[in-house]
Amino acid sequence: MIRNLTEQDKEHLQEALIKSGQKVTPQREAVFTVLLAERDHPTVDEVFTRAREVMPGLSLATVYNCLETFVGCGLVRQVNHERESTRYCPNLAPHAHFRDKDTGRVHDIELPPEVLKSLRSILPPGFDSEVIEISFHGRAQAKDTHSN
Amino acid sequence: MIRNLTEQDKEHLQEALIKSGQKVTPQREAVFTVLLAERDHPTVDEVFTRAREVMPGLSLATVYNCLETFVGCGLVRQVNHERESTRYCPNLAPHAHFRDKDTGRVHDIELPPEVLKSLRSILPPGFDSEVIEISFHGRAQAKDTHSN
DNA sequence: TTGCGGATTAGACTCATTCTAACTGATTAG
DNA sequence: CTAATCAGTTAGAATGAGTCTAATCCGCAA
Numbered sequence: 001m002i003r004n005l006t007e008q009d010k011e012h013l014q015e016a017l018i019k020s021g022q023k024v025t026p027q028r029e030a031v032f033t034v035l036l037a038e039r040d041h042p043t044v045d046e047v048f049t050r051a052r053e054v055m056p057g058l059s060l061a062t063v064y065n066c067l068e069t070f071v072g073c074g075l076v077r078q079v080n081h082e083r084e085s086t087r088y089c090p091n092l093a094p095h096a097h098f099r100d101k102d103t104g105r106v107h108d109i110e111l112p113p114e115v116l117k118s119l120r121s122i123l124p125p126g127f128d129s130e131v132i133e134i135s136f137h138g139r140a141q142a143k144d145t146h147s148n
Numbered sequence: 149m150i151r152n153l154t155e156q157d158k159e160h161l162q163e164a165l166i167k168s169g170q171k172v173t174p175q176r177e178a179v180f181t182v183l184l185a186e187r188d189h190p191t192v193d194e195v196f197t198r199a200r201e202v203m204p205g206l207s208l209a210t211v212y213n214c215l216e217t218f219v220g221c222g223l224v225r226q227v228n229h230e231r232e233s234t235r236y237c238p239n240l241a242p243h244a245h246f247r248d249k250d251t252g253r254v255h256d257i258e259l260p261p262e263v264l265k266s267l268r269s270i271l272p273p274g275f276d277s278e279v280i281e282i283s284f285h286g287r288a289q290a291k292d293t294h295s296n
Numbered sequence: 297t298t299g300c301g302g303a304t305t306a307g308a309c310t311c312a313t314t315c316t317a318a319c320t321g322a323t324t325a326g
Numbered sequence: 327c328t329a330a331t332c333a334g335t336t337a338g339a340a341t342g343a344g345t346c347t348a349a350t351c352c353g354c355a356a
Binding site for chain 2 (some may be wrong): 033046082086096101107109111114115121122125126127128129130132135136141
């Protein structure tokens with residue numbers, strides 16, 4: 001279910017929006033709340049559906065707008081796999097994505113700095129990269145059984 | 149311009165197609181020729197346009213079909229960046245892609261085995277990945293001036 | 297109170313890709 | 327030598343994620 005934003009998350013949202021000259025609106029709060037409530041890399045449609053439960057008048061275009069704004073503010077990241085619908089991820093730490101072939105689910109994979117560094121090192125001189133996207137595609141065992 | 153396939157490339161194509169139970173057709177040869185002629189990661193439309201110069205009756209659907217077949221045979225790789233049109237790449241060696249922000253051009257970046265290995269090592273146990281996609285996004289200096 | 301500007305809305309539009317149904321042409325069966 | 331078969335090809339229709347547009351809304355400043 002969708003809980004309200006914690007004070008801390010709310011401040012985070014407000015700060016990021018205002019810093020990039022954007023306004024805090026109820027729609028943006030609702031969409032952000034949805035993103036934080038379930039960090040399962042939802043598509044725009046999923047965000048839309050979930051947010052409507054809380055704000056029935058919300059339009060799809062607004063969800064697109066809000067998410068675009070958040071990406072612009074650096075509040076969330078877009079995640080693309082092949083040509084499937086874009087998904088959104090509020091995890092800002094550098095990480096890779098693992099796309100489960102069977103479930104379609106996307107998992108965050110922690111990306112240690114030294115691996116990131118070794119990746120950057122393969123770029124020939126003159127190539128200056130701002131963004132690196134790493135995505136794995138395969139099967140993941142159900143991880144319910146917390147390792148024993 | 150589009151040269152004919154070398155004998156070697158032609159055999160490569162035939163072998164791969166037949167091995168996966170596919171037929172060698174003039175359309176498939178034309179599309180494959182286009183892919184090998186300019187290894188610049190063309191989109192379907194670009195392949196279509198180029199192939200039409202050589203085979204005017206060729207239809208877009210066929211280009212989609214041919215490319216899909218090639219991917220199935222392991223003859224070429226799909227390359228996706230964000231949600232732009234899919235591009236196709238006949239380089240089968242493991243490599244990453246660098247997408248130039250300014251020109252839109254895609255460059256192959258060699259991927260040394262040890263980097264690949266360190267990447268695989270970040271997957272938690274239970275995660276089994278068949279495909280790893282790595283794409284950089286940024287700016288590349290014009291590489292005309294061979295380093296001095 | 298009025299006006300302004302950014303945000304929101306519904307719906308039209310775009311465009312890459314997929315689907316469909318008809319056609320082609322090579323190969324096999326009678 | 328036909329007919330049947332079947333993968334491949336074709337044109338065009340359909341799909342669907344995402345974008346655009348024009349109208350409306352709403353908070354704030356004059």
